[in-house]
Amino acid sequence: MHYISKLTYYLVIILIILSINFFLPRAMPGDPLAYVLGENPDMPTRMTEEEREMRLAEYGLDKPLLEQYLNYMVGLSRGDLGCSIYYNTPVMDEILVRLKWTLLLTGTSTVIYMLLGIFLGAESAWARGKKKDTGSLITILTVSSFPTFFLGTLLAIFFAANLDLFPLGGARIIGASYANPFEKALDILHHLVLPAATLIIAHIGGTYLLMRNSMLSVLGADYILSARAKGLSERYIMNRHAIKNALLPVVTMAALTVQFMIIGTIFVEKVFAYPGVGNLLYDSVLRRDYPLLQGIFLFIAISVVIANFIADMTYLWLDPRVRDE
Amino acid sequence: MMMRISDLKTHFPTPDGIVRAVDTIDLSIRDTETFGLIGETGCGKTVLGLTIMRLLHPATTVEGEIIYKGQNLLEASEAEMRTIRGREIAIILQNPTTSLNPVMKVGEQIAEAIRLHQGLNKKDAAAKAVEMLDAVRIPSPSQRANEYPHEFSGGMKQRVMIAMGLACNPSFIIADEPTKGLDVTIKAQIVELMREMTERKAMLLITHDLSVARELCDRIALMYAGELVEYAPLKGIFESPLHPYTRGFLGSLPERGLVPIPGMSPSLIDFPDGCRFHPRCEHATEVCRREHPELVEFNAGHFVRCHHARS
Numbered sequence: 097m098h099y100i101s102k103l104t105y106y107l108v109i110i111l112i113i114l115s116i117n118f119f120l121p122r123a124m125p126g127d128p129l130a131y132v133l134g135e136n137p138d139m140p141t142r143m144t145e146e147e148r149e150m151r152l153a154e155y156g157l158d159k160p161l162l163e164q165y166l167n168y169m170v171g172l173s174r175g176d177l178g179c180s181i182y183y184n185t186p187v188m189d190e191i192l193v194r195l196k197w198t199l200l201l202t203g204t205s206t207v208i209y210m211l212l213g214i215f216l217g218a219e220s221a222w223a224r225g226k227k228k229d230t231g232s233l234i235t236i237l238t239v240s241s242f243p244t245f246f247l248g249t250l251l252a253i254f255f256a257a258n259l260d261l262f263p264l265g266g267a268r269i270i271g272a273s274y275a276n277p278f279e280k281a282l283d284i285l286h287h288l289v290l291p292a293a294t295l296i297i298a299h300i301g302g303t304y305l306l307m308r309n310s311m312l313s314v315l316g317a318d319y320i321l322s323a324r325a326k327g328l329s330e331r332y333i334m335n336r337h338a339i340k341n342a343l344l345p346v347v348t349m350a351a352l353t354v355q356f357m358i359i360g361t362i363f364v365e366k367v368f369a370y371p372g373v374g375n376l377l378y379d380s381v382l383r384r385d386y387p388l389l390q391g392i393f394l395f396i397a398i399s400v401v402i403a404n405f406i407a408d409m410t411y412l413w414l415d416p417r418v419r420d421e
Numbered sequence: 422m423m424m425r426i427s428d429l430k431t432h433f434p435t436p437d438g439i440v441r442a443v444d445t446i447d448l449s450i451r452d453t454e455t456f457g458l459i460g461e462t463g464c465g466k467t468v469l470g471l472t473i474m475r476l477l478h479p480a481t482t483v484e485g486e487i488i489y490k491g492q493n494l495l496e497a498s499e500a501e502m503r504t505i506r507g508r509e510i511a512i513i514l515q516n517p518t519t520s521l522n523p524v525m526k527v528g529e530q531i532a533e534a535i536r537l538h539q540g541l542n543k544k545d546a547a548a549k550a551v552e553m554l555d556a557v558r559i560p561s562p563s564q565r566a567n568e569y570p571h572e573f574s575g576g577m578k579q580r581v582m583i584a585m586g587l588a589c590n591p592s593f594i595i596a597d598e599p600t601k602g603l604d605v606t607i608k609a610q611i612v613e614l615m616r617e618m619t620e621r622k623a624m625l626l627i628t629h630d631l632s633v634a635r636e637l638c639d640r641i642a643l644m645y646a647g648e649l650v651e652y653a654p655l656k657g658i659f660e661s662p663l664h665p666y667t668r669g670f671l672g673s674l675p676e677r678g679l680v681p682i683p684g685m686s687p688s689l690i691d692f693p694d695g696c697r698f699h700p701r702c703e704h705a706t707e708v709c710r711r712e713h714p715e716l717v718e719f720n721a722g723h724f725v726r727c728h729h730a731r732s
């Protein structure tokens with residue numbers, strides 16, 4: 097029951113986002129045409145009255161607002177996000193060809209940095225005060241305090257330019273023909289290592305630290321004493337009693353920090369010339385490709401909602417108390 | 422003799438000084454008796470229980486002897502202790518609400534100890550856990566076993582704690598304030614349950630509720646500022662209390678007018694010189710302020726720590 101009401105809640109949120117995406121540009125001051133045409137406000141395009149009307153009709157901007165809205169929604173349901181000014185191709189197509197790379201990059205990085213952060217945080221708490229704990233605490237906090245852009249550049253210079261262990265950029269060798277799927281996967285992985293490592297290192301600190309502290313406070317809880325009183329081993333108590341409780345704040349934080357992951361992805365894709373949506377966003381800002389930008393923002397907003405949905409579901413799954421509220 | 426504790430001291434080093442939570446305790450508990458340990462909050466009762474279980478932080482200083490079935494628990498290895506905890510000696514911790522893991526099913530919290538100590542497989546241990554829930558009179562036990570602690574009322578959680586403690590049939594039970602915070606009816610039910618379930622076991626019952634102690638205990642000890650000030654068979658305590666603190670405690674029983682003992686219990690870092698109770702004692706004299714009284718046998722089996730003990 098809880099899951100269904102959550103799902104409804106998130107569907108409503110997505111609907112609201114889609115509507116904002118429609119109304120916001122129309123509510124902005126200035127000529128809507130300038131917006132869809134990606135004009136530089138300092139050098140407005142000269143147009144006759146006729147040309148203007150033709151253009152407005154072309155974009156459906158002459159119709160009543162409600163009709164425009166309905167058209168927009170119908171268009172969305174067919175995957176129509178308008179046309180890119182720069183590429184002169186459907187926005188949806190431009191995003192979709194890049195989306196798989198971004199999903200691969202952020203997906204892998206998120207899974208790894210979360211799991212690794214949780215694992216190292218738990219291990220650190222377990223060895224509280226010992227060398228292993230202090231060592232990982234200092235190392236992780238130091239490396240993850242570098243800004244993403246700087247860290248990415250550093251890794252690129254060192255591991256790609258100097259040591260030549262990994263490619264400098266891209267997602268695969270362009271125009272390569274592979275003998276088998278395995279070779280292709282290997283090439284993709286080879287290209288993925290540095291950008292993913294950058295994202296992982298840049299984000300692991302928060303998860304690690306939160307997990308460590310959360311674990312430390314859980315280890316002092318009465319129910320842990322209870323578990324010890326049963327004669328259970330410390331390892332068992334850690335795995336079966338402590339971790340699940342300690343994860344709760346980590347899951348909450350993961351949901352609250354998706355936006356940092358998205359920003360990080362933009363920088364990393366830029367540094368490593370990774371052909372993803374982040375890179376496209378960066379370029380589109382410079383090119384004033386508003387329709388494309390709007391489409392990307394829509395995808396970002398939806399992915400934030402989906403990430404929150406996943407976090408919520410995980411929380412529900414972990415904590416029976418919330419389930420029954 | 423099930424357990425003999427001698428010269429036991431438990432001290433916590435803290436930034437403010439050494440907290441002498443247990444200082445010094447001697448007592449013996451017989452094979453099937455229920456021994457009541459009574460005292461105001463903060464006098465060291467829980468710490469004594471945790472010291473016996475060896476569940477305190479390693480930085481804690483513990484001295485003396487705790488002989489259980491001929492073995493000194495203070496010299497047992499951690500691995501040995503793990504085979505004793507839950508199987509030989511069980512503790513029913515105070516505060517069921519925080520002592521049950523909120524994200525683990527109640528049945529599983531009972532079954533895990535059974536799996537560990539009795540080597541049953543998952544399924545049999547789960548069945549045994551349901552039996553335990555049934556034994557502590559939890560209605561529809563097989564369904565309740567699959568529920569989480571927050572779905573249980575205070576009294577029901579206390580029953581779960583009892584089931585958890587008794588699951589592996591220990592010979593010695595430490596029950597820490599098992600009736601705290603329960604209303605009168607529920608309290609009476611829990612007392613009845615405890616009586617029944619610990620019939621042929623030794624139990625150290627920690628409580629500050631004299632009416633519960635009167636229902637369950639064979640002998641009672643009063644603890645004040647880390648030490649025992651009086652202990653005797655039940656009758657001795659209720660009919661001829663010797664120590665002013667004991668008399669004060671009896672005076673705080675509902676039928677005797679709920680008169681609280683005046684003053685506050687002392688800090689366990691700096692005890693008053695002489696008798697630790699003297700700042701609150703109406704009978705205190707010069708010698709009480711100067712000399713720490715010894716625990717002496719005033720009548721047969723009736724011990725008291727007071728310069729002016731009288732019946």
Ligand SMILES: Nc1ncnc2c1ncn2[C@@H]1O[C@H](COP(=O)(O)OP(=O)(O)O)[C@@H](O)[C@H]1O
Binds near residue numbers: 461462464689
């Ligand atoms: N780990 C600890 N470190 C320092 N002091 C402690 C610790 N545990 C308990 N104490 C102190 O020991 C005293 C006795 O506590 P406790 O045994 O819990 O009292 P109670 O008789 O109410 O059960 C209290 O003053 C408490 O603050």
Ligand code: SF4
Binds near residue numbers: 665702705714
């Ligand atoms: S020794 Fe003195 S102060 Fe202490 S309880 Fe006895 S009479 Fe009171």
Ligand SMILES: [Mg+2]
Binds near residue numbers: 467515
């Ligand atoms: Mg206590």
